Amino acid sequence: MTVYTFDGTxxxxxxxxxxxFAFKExxxxxxxxxxxxxxxxxxxxxxxxxxxxxxxxxxxLEKRLTKEAMRLIxxxxxxxxxxxxxxxxxxxxxxxxxxxxxxxxxxxxxxAVTNIARRVLHEQLRxxxxxxxxxxxxxxxLTVIAPDHNVLPLIISHFKDRFxxxxxxxxxxxxxxxxxxxxxxxxxxxxxxxxxxxxxLEDGKLNDDVLSADDHLLQDLWRTYFKAIxxxxxxxxxxxxxxMPRRYWKYMTEKQNG
Amino acid sequence: xxxxxxMEKLRILAESAKYDVSCSSSGTVRSGRQGMVGNTVxxxxxCHSFADDGRCISLLKVMLTNFCMYDCAYCxxxxxxxxxxxxxxxxxxxxxxMEFYRRxxxxxxxxxxxxxxxxxxxxxxxxxxxxxxxxxxxxNGYIHLKSIPGASRELLxxxxxxxxxxxxxxxxxxxxSLKLLAPEKxxxxxxxxxxxxxxxxxxxxxxxxxxxxxxxxxPAGQSTQMIVGATKETDxxxxxxxxxxxxxxxxxxxxxxGYVSVNTYDSRLPIxxxxxxxxxxxxxxxxxxxxxxxxxxxEIVDExxxxxxxxxxxxxxxxxxxxxxxxxxxxxxxxEQLLRVPGLGTKSAWLIVNxxxxxxxxxYDLKKMGVVMKKAKYFITCNELTSxxxxxxxxxxxxxxxxLRPLLVSKSEQRRAAEELQLKLDFKEGCD
Ligand code: SF4
Numbered sequence: 258m259t260v261y262t263f264d265g266t267x268x269x270x271x272x273x274x275x276x277x278f279a280f281k282e283x284x285x286x287x288x289x290x291x292x293x294x295x296x297x298x299x300x301x302x303x304x305x306x307x308x309x310x311x312x313x314x315x316x317x318l319e320k321r322l323t324k325e326a327m328r329l330i331x332x333x334x335x336x337x338x339x340x341x342x343x344x345x346x347x348x349x350x351x352x353x354x355x356x357x358x359x360x361x362x363x364x365x366x367x368x369a370v371t372n373i374a375r376r377v378l379h380e381q382l383r384x385x386x387x388x389x390x391x392x393x394x395x396x397x398x399l400t401v402i403a404p405d406h407n408v409l410p411l412i413i414s415h416f417k418d419r420f421x422x423x424x425x426x427x428x429x430x431x432x433x434x435x436x437x438x439x440x441x442x443x444x445x446x447x448x449x450x451x452x453x454x455x456x457x458l459e460d461g462k463l464n465d466d467v468l469s470a471d472d473h474l475l476q477d478l479w480r481t482y483f484k485a486i487x488x489x490x491x492x493x494x495x496x497x498x499x500x501m502p503r504r505y506w507k508y509m510t511e512k513q514n515g
Numbered sequence: 516x517x518x519x520x521x522m523e524k525l526r527i528l529a530e531s532a533k534y535d536v537s538c539s540s541s542g543t544v545r546s547g548r549q550g551m552v553g554n555t556v557x558x559x560x561x562c563h564s565f566a567d568d569g570r571c572i573s574l575l576k577v578m579l580t581n582f583c584m585y586d587c588a589y590c591x592x593x594x595x596x597x598x599x600x601x602x603x604x605x606x607x608x609x610x611x612x613m614e615f616y617r618r619x620x621x622x623x624x625x626x627x628x629x630x631x632x633x634x635x636x637x638x639x640x641x642x643x644x645x646x647x648x649x650x651x652x653x654x655n656g657y658i659h660l661k662s663i664p665g666a667s668r669e670l671l672x673x674x675x676x677x678x679x680x681x682x683x684x685x686x687x688x689x690x691x692s693l694k695l696l697a698p699e700k701x702x703x704x705x706x707x708x709x710x711x712x713x714x715x716x717x718x719x720x721x722x723x724x725x726x727x728x729x730x731x732x733x734p735a736g737q738s739t740q741m742i743v744g745a746t747k748e749t750d751x752x753x754x755x756x757x758x759x760x761x762x763x764x765x766x767x768x769x770x771x772x773g774y775v776s777v778n779t780y781d782s783r784l785p786i787x788x789x790x791x792x793x794x795x796x797x798x799x800x801x802x803x804x805x806x807x808x809x810x811x812x813x814e815i816v817d818e819x820x821x822x823x824x825x826x827x828x829x830x831x832x833x834x835x836x837x838x839x840x841x842x843x844x845x846x847x848x849x850x851e852q853l854l855r856v857p858g859l860g861t862k863s864a865w866l867i868v869n870x871x872x873x874x875x876x877x878x879y880d881l882k883k884m885g886v887v888m889k890k891a892k893y894f895i896t897c898n899e900l901t902s903x904x905x906x907x908x909x910x911x912x913x914x915x916x917x918x919l920r921p922l923l924v925s926k927s928e929q930r931r932a933a934e935e936l937q938l939k940l941d942f943k944e945g946c947d
Contacts, residue, residue, distance in 0.1 A: 361873040362866050363880040372885075385556075386563050390618045398617065418547040419554045422653075423617060474517060475614050481522050485529035486576060487566040490775050490790055496569025500562070510620070511564055 258297060259284040263304040263342070267334050270342055271311035273304040274349050287346040289339065314349070321352050326359035333374035335407045344369035381408040385415055387501065389510040390425065391462070391476070392469040398425040401461035401508055407432060413443055430458040461508040476510050483511040517610055524601040525611065531581035531592050532627060535684070535740060536772040540573045540622035540657040542735030543679050553616060553623070553656030555679065560657070561622050574625035574659055575615055579603055579640060583629030587697035588784055589686065589745045591777040592629050605644055613652050623657030623679070624648070634665035642670055645677040664704040668711055675715045680735040680767070683708045688756040692746040696783055712737050716765040736767040743798060744791040745774040745784055749821040751812075754801055758812045761805060771798040793935045797823040804829060807861060808854045825932035826924050831857040834894060835916040842896045842910050846875050858890035890923055
């Protein structure tokens with residue numbers, strides 16, 4: 258069996274495609290460098306990540322695939338799932354041999370990549386639904402998230418378009434970075450010392466000394482509304498959990514105590 | 516200024532508004548604008564939360580006031596009810612909307628009101644709020660405005676320039692039932708404003724052909740609601756009305772609201788221990804068939820089957836009545852034909868149509884693609900035709916509908932349907 262190993266980056270994966278064609282072979286497996294190797298390998302090749310080769314493969318893909326298919330590949334990568342690399346690698350190799358197969362869902366690799374991309378897209382929608390801002394004294398609206406996948410880059414344009422007249426910060430506590438919008442453009446931010454931030458990473462709550470004066474009242478109003486709008490004769494907690502999974506609740510105002 | 520008092524008012528007015536089931540923020544795409552806050556997204560809109568009853572919370576659904584001079588029997592806010600009444604001030608309502616929106620709690624506002632003094636007076640105040648939101652608060656998010664029956668054409672025309680969607684609820688599909696329960700109303704009072712909105716939309720379309728920047732008039736069209744289970748209307752009555760309404764170009768959604776016994780003392784109404792949720796769900800499924808699956812009303816309900824089968828989804832019920840339409844060949848059938856197969860939705864049909872261009876599909880491929888075969892397998896043929904090597908295909912025509920039916924109805928579905936039929940017995944005499 259031929260096995261390639263790579264450094265876990267997108268560039269690494271694309272470089273692996275480059276070498277598979279350079280060596281005129283189709284490795285059975287593409288593994289992460291830290292992964293355990295299978296028992297019987299005839300040949301193990303450690304792919305040296307090379308930006309230029311990766312770029313050439315990407316450009317080649319762009320020539321063969323539709324914009325939509327290219328986007329799905331990028332989106333699938335944001336899943337950060339280890340199990341993506343093998344089918345994605347095979348899918349890309351197949352595109353260079355067979356052309357645009359992006360809509361052939363009977364192909365297991367196309368299907369796997371598409372399904373992973375769908376999961377990511379589903380979660381970015383959930384962020385658009387469930388993000389709750391609090392207003393700080395200085396007028397900045399802040400929220401903390403911890404999504405399963407790295408969806409933050411996918412939702413920025415939505416929030417920039419929607420809240421263009423208010424400064425905001427969306428911070429991913431799991432991946433330790435966020436995006437800040439100050440009225441002009443969006444910048445990526447990280448904190449040198451995360452322990453010093455004026456909000457709680459566990460529940461997303463802004464510290465009282467920086468919270469704007471009427472924010473508590475607004476949060477209470479929202480919780481009151483949330484309770485009042487429910488029709489008790491129609492209780493359906495199962496549907497609620499299905500559409501709004503519990504793992505998102507910890508940052509949601511209506512599910513927090515005042 | 517928002518205060519603790521606002522909280523109590525908001526509670527009362529949300530409770531009063533919640534039986535209007537329309538919630539969606541769909542039907543219009545409008546990106547953000549310089550100097551304004553908000554946008555509207557396409558597709559089905561965004562649900563920002565889900566209440567404990569599982570319903571989507573997309574818009575701030577609230578009444579300006581729940582005082583009402585009318586006495587509609589099915590309504591919690593009717594004049595003769597002894598409930599807490601409240602009125603939000605115009606500024607309170609605007610402030611809550613803006614503050615909620617800026618915190619990403621909501622997609623926008625769904626505003627309605629009880630009728631106070633007279634329809635025009637009420638409509639004027641509603642119009643003032645949506646005007647303020649757009650021009651003063653520079654609000655560019657979603658606004659759904661309930662129109663007050665009997666309000667003047669001028670007011671409707673003005674409100675429509677600010678609202679994304681407007682609605683007038685029919686509530687009761689047959690006029691004689693409506694008159695019985697809502698003496699101040701008749702169909703005319705509902706259809707008249709609907710027609711005015713429709714006219715506004717059409718004129719606006721014409722206008723925008725010539726002036727691209729003419730302001731849009733209710734770009735997300737109108738919607739309406741019918742109460743289910745408060746009167747003796749059959750599903751055929753209801754769906755016939757829906758289909759007629761969908762025939763109007765501006766009608767986007769008809770909602771069905773399982774009647775919640777709010778006014779148990781009124782002998783014109785049935786006392787239901789539970790709202791008829793199964794029936795409501797079947798109606799939504801039938802509505803879905805009308806809008807996206809190219810079904811006609813007569814195919815779903817007819818004289819003989821005037822009510823939907825509570826134990827079966829309406830597409831399956833249709834298929835069981837029409838064995839001659841099957842089996843459908845997955846590899847050659849038209850998209851519309853695929854949509855008629857029980858268990859195949861628009862997504863599955865789309866996957867099939869795309870993938871079969873590359874290779875002939877087998878049932879194994881379908882399963883891998885995530886197509887649920889539980890129902891579908893009795894209604895399709897795939898690549899693997901009967902041969903001595905494979906199992907003979909047992910489909911609807913081999914099994915016959917009457918033997919297939921029990922295989923496809925789950926125990927729990929049957930139980931829920933039976934329970935709901937039981938509830939119907941509580942219909943009081945003299946309801947006709
Ligand atoms: S007019 Fe509207 S608010 Fe008033 S009683 Fe009738 S349905 Fe209720």
